[in-house]
Amino acid sequence: MRVILIHxxxxxxxxxxxxxxxxxxxxxxxxxxxxxxxxxxLRIGSRSGTPPFDWQDQSTWAPALDNVKSVYVVYYPDLVFAGAVEAVRSFADLAVACGVRRLVLLSGRGEEQAERAERELRASGAEWTIVRSSFFSQNFSEKFFLASIRGGTFAFTATDVPEPFVDADDIAEVVVAALTDDKHIGRLYEVTGPRLLTFPDAIAAIERASGQAITYQPVSLEQFAAALDGEGVPGDYVAALSEVASVVLDGRNAYVTDGVRQALGREPRDFQEFARDTAATGVWAR
Known part of the structure; x- marks a missing residue:
């Protein structure tokens, strides 16, 4: 039985x-x-923050929560990882016991474990908002896929599956609205971009915007996992990314939603705009 001490x-x-x-x-x-x-x-929750915060070290949680009014809850590395649901539950309970009023959770579309984490957070007794996100456009420019795009060959598994890529700037604006305006309490916003694109479509858009030739190379899930392993990606990350490629990108999320418009009263940013503006920064230049 959960006992929540509310300050x-x-x-x-x-x-x-x-x-x-x-x-x-x-x-x-x-x-x-x-x-x-x-x-x-503002207080930044990271291992280099003051005070530091580490999801894997619960002794850092209470100091980071001291005298805090609300929290943007992002689980690292991802909610698909083992232990994520239990960590979110423990953190949410502690946050409420520490006097935190509001929790805004970044969740993922079509992920059973993410939805379990949502339920645990809602049960904490805090004011809550869920932002359930599709695949970030910025995955092509800031993390997972940047090196391969710069290298000129993009190898991936979900060749024919369309995805409504969402811009991280839109996500951030929805989150800030939820953190600062009471009208978003108790709302679940499923946020996507305005249209569906396949991964080859996305690469073609980046190619046009950047002027750089990029070859799309379809691979099997096993080849994808082996390539990640060859790049030195830790085994648990390989397993999680393989799950995203095989489960989340199986077509279950191949539809757009109006979550951004519900939260912000405007349409979400299109992937073509993201590609154009990102290309102008030179991040994809070789």
């Missing part, structure tokens, strides 16, 4: 900081920047 706080003019977990990551850094630009008191 009641004055909700008027609450100047306590917002804790942004994974505050140096793809969405966390964007959320932190928007909040900082608005003059919102």
């Amino acid at each position: 009641m706080a004055d909700t008027t003019n609450d100047q306590r900081p917002v804790l942004v977990l994974c505050g140096t990551g793809t969405t966390g850094s964007r959320v932190a920047k928007i909040l900082d630009d608005r003059g919102v008191s």
